[in-house]
Amino acid sequence: MSIRIIKKGLLDTIQDGGRYGHQHLGINPTGIMDFVSMRLVNALVGNDEHEAVIEMHWPAPVLKFEKDSCFAISGAEVVAYVDNKVAVPVNRTVFVKAGSQLFFQKKISGARIYLAVQHGFNLKSWLNSNSTHIQLNHGGQLLTTGSVIGYKKTLSETIPTTNICSWYVQSPVHLSDKNIHFTTGKEWLFMSEEMKDQFKQNMYQIDHNSNRMGYRLTGSPVFLTKPTELISTAVTKGTIQLLPNGQPLVLMADHQTTGGYPRIGHVISADIPKLAQFEPGESICFKEITIEEAHNRLQELDLYLTQTEIACKLRMEEV
């Protein structure tokens, strides 16, 4: 026993980097929506970057720490309190004593909140992953009121009172920039130049029926030069499918393993965390880049996160 859900939020699950290696059986990887925030919260508490964390949506749950704990929150910009009196900023390391409650009062921006505890959660892994497969309700844990998640280890010292560390990390993801970069897909060539321009000029609004499976977008419709029906092939996270109504659907963490809609593009891996933090109603714009550039952006992001992880480790040793 260590964290108890006092009141559940909209959708609270345990997630890690995803359950890979089983897609040939139709078992989709699921996993974290925003891997940048997952690495930041893990860094803040001195965990390995792959440690499973809690992913929360808005409204967020009320949580109770049943043991002295070291935790951090990241992702969406929120106003949160411990025991209704101590404000808990995002992207900081926090120590609380047993019995403390964490309550999220307000969300300023972003769509998903992440929470990690030092040493990680004690979970029963399924096919080498702790990601919650929501559809199967298997692996990880789908959290509800009364759910309890154990810790792998208890803290070595007791925490007398809530303590927020003075240092913090900064997210490299900027939600004020609405550009989402993509590389062109197999069926991109089946669009006229006019349609390609239209796709790149559109301000696409994120639909309300967007979720962890996919983001449905609305803009001026675009079409292929002739309707194309494909037999099913594998699809991946970030694939931009063009639906028959001329609107794109971007596949996210809970996407199916295969699909048959034309693939006009693919959101680059480095921009998935940003897209995951945009909410329904917000608008985005697609910018074309090459695969090489996409790799460079991912490497830059990884370098930033690795440096942050090292800096946090040094800080944690001082605590």
Add this chain to the structure above:
Amino acid sequence: MGNSSAYEFYACGDHAFTLDFGQQIDVSINRFVIKLFHRLQENRKSYILDIIPAYSSITVVYNPLSFRKCNTNPQSIIRDYFADAVQQTENIKDTSSATIIRIPVCYHPSVAPDLESLCEHHHIDIDTLVSLHTEKTYRVFMNGFLPGFAYMGTVDDRIATARHASPRKQVPPGSVGIAGHQTGIYPFESPGGWQLIGRTSVSLFDADTDAPCLLKPGDEVQFYAVPIEKFSA
């Protein structure tokens, strides 16, 4: 074996590559794809996250950060990885005999909401549909859509039927359906648009075992009819 060396190689974003042997549902192409899949699995590289065979294509999902330190382009490495495996697969003699899995199906209107309308549409009676659906052995071409869902085919022209224009919100687990020339079984409750002609009580997916899926690409499946009295969902 088909013309296996004729393929297209293309990127699916910054973390996957696909080898495509042509947009068609063809047993000899799919047989090659499955052999190639096993070859790639045996020679799995550390940068690979998933190898996903489909009807006539195979996709490798990779971790782009694995190439960070070596100054190489993932595209050329994965292209070579595929090309080598294709060549080796071409030299493999086809000796493996597929597993035949027999699945009991109850073809009764009370558990198969599209059975009567489908028969009406094709001007056949239920007995004819049952014999047409059970007399063939079907190949599992691929898994996809849901964990443990197997795309099988191909069904007789006389019962091939387009899927529903708008999918049902809830299809019960074990429902046996037809979509075009494909047939398949819903492993658990889900939305779905296939024409439902029967139901089985066989478990297709068990998350608690190491091999959670009953049906895998390359398997052969034969259905046999059981009366409603002997059926329990």
